[in-house]
Amino acid sequence: MKKSILGLLALPLFLASCGDDEVVPTPATTGEITLNLANLDDLGDDYVYEGWVIVDGSPVTTGTFTVDADHNLSQTTFTVDATQLETATTFVLSIEPTVDTDPAPSAVKYLAGDFSGDDAAVNTGIVGDFSAAAGKFIVAAPTTASTDDDLSGVWFLDNSSGSPVASLVLPTLDAGWAYEGWAVIDGQPVSTGTFTAGDVADASSVFNGTDNPAPPFPGEDFINNAPAGLTFPTELAETPIVISIEPVPDNSAAPFTLKPLIKVTPAAPSIGMPYDLDNMSADLPRGTVNRAIQ
Numbered sequence: 001m002k003k004s005i006l007g008l009l010a011l012p013l014f015l016a017s018c019g020d021d022e023v024v025p026t027p028a029t030t031g032e033i034t035l036n037l038a039n040l041d042d043l044g045d046d047y048v049y050e051g052w053v054i055v056d057g058s059p060v061t062t063g064t065f066t067v068d069a070d071h072n073l074s075q076t077t078f079t080v081d082a083t084q085l086e087t088a089t090t091f092v093l094s095i096e097p098t099v100d101t102d103p104a105p106s107a108v109k110y111l112a113g114d115f116s117g118d119d120a121a122v123n124t125g126i127v128g129d130f131s132a133a134a135g136k137f138i139v140a141a142p143t144t145a146s147t148d149d150d151l152s153g154v155w156f157l158d159n160s161s162g163s164p165v166a167s168l169v170l171p172t173l174d175a176g177w178a179y180e181g182w183a184v185i186d187g188q189p190v191s192t193g194t195f196t197a198g199d200v201a202d203a204s205s206v207f208n209g210t211d212n213p214a215p216p217f218p219g220e221d222f223i224n225n226a227p228a229g230l231t232f233p234t235e236l237a238e239t240p241i242v243i244s245i246e247p248v249p250d251n252s253a254a255p256f257t258l259k260p261l262i263k264v265t266p267a268a269p270s271i272g273m274p275y276d277l278d279n280m281s282a283d284l285p286r287g288t289v290n291r292a293i294q
Contacts, residue, residue: 030294031085033062034077037111037122037287040067041257043095047247050096051078051289052105053088059105060084064096082293091120091289095247107176108247111285123286127245128171130260130281135198135243136167136274139236139265141221144209150271152233154183154241155219156198158274164215167274168198168243170260178248181218182255184240185230189255192220194246207232239265243277257285 035051043049043066051062063078093111113122124130141153158167170179173196181192181202193204195218202218209223226232245258261277269275 029082030079031082032077032292032294033080033085033091034290034292035065035073035287036076036289037073037093037285038071039257039283039285040071040073042067042069044251046098046251047095048098049110050094050105052092052094053080053085053291054090054092055084055088059092060088061103062091080291085291086293088115088291090114091122092126093122107174109174109176111287113289115289115291118291120289121286122289124258124284127177127258128173130171130279130284132169133171133243133260133279133281134169135261135277137219137241137263137277138272138274139269140272141209141223141233143212143214143221144223144233145211146233149209149221149223149233151235151237151269152223153219153221154181154192154236155215155217156181156192156243157215157217157219159272160274164217166199166217168218168261170198170243172196173245176248178246178250179218180244180246180255181220182240182242182244183220183222183236184242185222185234185236188227188229189242189253190220190222190227190230191253192218236265237269238267241265241275241277260284 048064048066050064052059062080065073065075094105095108096106109126111122112126113120136158137154137156141149156168157164178194180194182189193202195202201216206225208214208221222232222234241263242259243261244255246256260281262280263277
């Protein structure tokens with residue numbers, strides 16, 4: 001059968017009419033997530049931060065980054081699969097080993113927030129609500145018999161009723177976190193020990209005296225085994241007293257960024273007088289996360 005001449009002549013006209021404006025656009029395959037986070041600390045060489053978006057209840061990594069001593073992120077924008085990013089409901093920031101063989105998030109989940117449109121406001125609420133955190137401490141040294149050392153200890157208790165009772169009001173932490181007390185002595189943070197509940201002794205007694213048993217509450221007398229650069233006994237006048245929240249495991253001898261309770265002792269502290277810790281929850285790390293489909 002002979003082909004129609006008219007059909008052959010019409011073919012170039014048809015092809016010419018199929019310009020660029022007729023091409024169906026290819027759906028985007030990638031998107032970008034941008035982090036604007038404040039007050040994150042340098043984790044050292046052994047750990048990194050890792051972002052995650054929660055898609056249908058499952059975590060999808062957005063990538064890892066580090067933070068320098070000035071709180072600057074090594075990277076703020078990350079490429080993510082467009083479909084996963086578009087359907088994500090939540091952003092989570094975790095702390096992971098630098099050499100990590102487990103593809104799942106660790107137990108140390110740090111910041112989180114739900115997406116509202118393309119933005120998520122993230123904060124430390126995934127660790128705990130510290131807006132009502134409170135507590136008291138006394139300056140005293142009950143583990144030594146010498147009265148000359150009375151200003152060389154700090155204990156997180158309240159003895160205003162005449163009998164010592166627990167003073168710390170703190171939320172229960174999930175696995176991956178623990179509380180730690182500190183006295184910043186001559187500019188050097190010295191741990192009083194880690195704990196998970198304020199009504200029992202903490203995990204440390206390395207500096208205590210040996211004359212008397214320690215109170216069954218978090219705290220420490222700075223009598224023995226002074227760290228390099230310090231001399232014990234000491235006097236805790238004008239000394240910052242801190243409750244921090246530490247990742248577990250913890251590779252740093254310094255307090256972590258999360259410090260919900262702080263108080264500087266008076267220039268002339270009264271031995272055994274309970275002092276109120278100040279709530280610092282407004283200064284905890286927080287920020288925003290933005291997603292964009294390319």
